[in-house]
Amino acid sequence: PVPLLRPAPVPQVAPERELSVVWYGHASTLVEVEGHRVLIDPVWSDRCSPSASFGPRRLHEPPVRLDELPPVDAILISHDHYDHLDMATVGELTRRQSAPFLVPLGVGAHLDRWGVPEDRIVELDWSQCHRVGGLEITATAAQHFSGRGLRRDGTLWSSWVIAGAHRRVFYTGDSGYFDGYAEIGAEHGPFDVTLMQIGAYDRAWAGIHMFPEEAVAAHLDLRGELLLPVHWATFNLALHDWAEPVDRLWAEAKARDVRIAVPRPGERVVVDDPPPVDGWWQAVA
Template sequence: MGAPAERPQFERALGRRLGGLVGVAALAGLAWVARDVPLALGGRLAGARAERAARSPRFRDGAFHNPASTRTMVPEPGRNLLWELVFGKQKRRPSAAVPLLRPADAPGGTDQSRELNIIWYGHASALIEIEGRRVLLDPVWSERCSPSALVGPRRLHEPPVRLDELPALDAILISHDHYDHLDLPTVRELLASQSAPFVVPLGVGAHLDRWGVPAERIIELDWSESHRVGGLEITATAAQHFSGRGLRRDGTLWSSWVVAGAHRKVFYTGDSGYFAGYAAIGAEHGPFDATLVQIGAYDRAWPSIHMYPEEAVTAHLDLRGGLLIPVHWATFNLALHDWSEPVDRLWAETKARDVRLAVPRPGERVVVDDPPAVDGWWQSVA
């Protein structure tokens, strides 16, 4: 290798060479990861899909609209959201691992025609087991909810099961096209491992179409439209939110969902602010055996598009719901509140208003007719 005096020069040259190789490898890795970013942005309305969207009562001037005016960034004098994000004192990650469970076997001896169980996998991803059928909601299994695997909100816990461990599905529901509800890698895997149709709001089919989902597996619905699958009636209902991937805003519709069998009914809010439409949905489609209600990622800067926990309880009552199961919390940091604040506030509100509540650990099966007592499990890891 040479005399001792020559080693520093050799080591510097070797370091430069290795550094260059590492830099090239990093750039190559970045290019490999980034190759799917344009694809992850999805498709655009065109052709027959655009013509159908234009006929929707919710569509005008090239975009979908809420029935009432909403503002997604309400300015507050003296408040700096970026400063709060970087220097805020909120506790946005748990101190210990979020406890995960593998779903236990469904209870035996149950009349399948009356079956109703819910498995929450984290964030808004959940499985409805209803009258012998299986409906998957907003599946996101990726490490980040982002078009990129390198940047964007990262999971606070792993998925409790792998996608290939899911049972055979009858339908896959998507509430809207935001990255924490519609995920390209997850769709790709479900496309390969399942045969169920994707039931989505108007326009969202453009993303699925670009990602290779065959037309016969894409069912697009406007609000108040229904699709029957395996004895279930799945109905798109109103929500107060917005949509868009990349720079595109509101080119696709957002929706809540009613999943109704012959005897049991479930409602899923998707993402939504509180609005009078919940009472109308409850009057038309309720009562519901269970509601899955968004409780997290709220802030006073966007009060009309995500519900506060107290509003979630009011929505549940408006819907004429039986058991309330909170979703959209504990998995991704999408707001400035403490990670566990939504469920703490929800628990207090349900006790004050005598509302039945179940707060499952990720992966835990909730038997709606015999739910587990709320034990505050999240407080042990908060």
């Protein structure tokens, strides 16, 4: 079994510039930056599929229930694939949270059909931004595609920049490696932490999902400080072993002197503390 941890409690009075990340599994992540909380690509369902009976099933339970999440200030969606946009999870968050959903162009139509109030849907094109409290959140480019069911590319996909007064976070969404990372790094970087997609790769679709070695290269292009891998260990979406992505990432990061954190699902990482990298996945695999 993939080991889970309950997230450590956040101090009632967190340091003004503190930045932390809780990875819940796959791409679902909570970023806590300068007193604000941003929830990214939340998927709590048992399967990432239009069916509750068929499709990729979770390798581990979510480390917390949706009703145990703290209040969040924004919910980001990178694109409308089932492993990033989950109808049941969106419905629960609509009832339990009051935060706006920030989504790429066209994705708001899904949320509207699922009962999300119009005033909680913010659609952004690449390079557009939206302020949430003290954060500026910007939709940035990615090299991927979109679609649910038989329809394809009717909505946009994006990566995201979360910028506070002092700290900056980048999330890839799903993407192949491309020149846009250097452009994003030049315009929005440097980043205190990058949340990098590393799993579900294959030579047949190298243009839309990065290999782990490319994730390290993209992190350097972005001018990132700490690399935290996402999009692995929860759903089996490719032919490689579930733990292979992080093994390859760890080797490449060590070779290129890149600082990485590999938390267990649910483990809270304070970006300025020594990062957790203890090889826990090797003992499980």
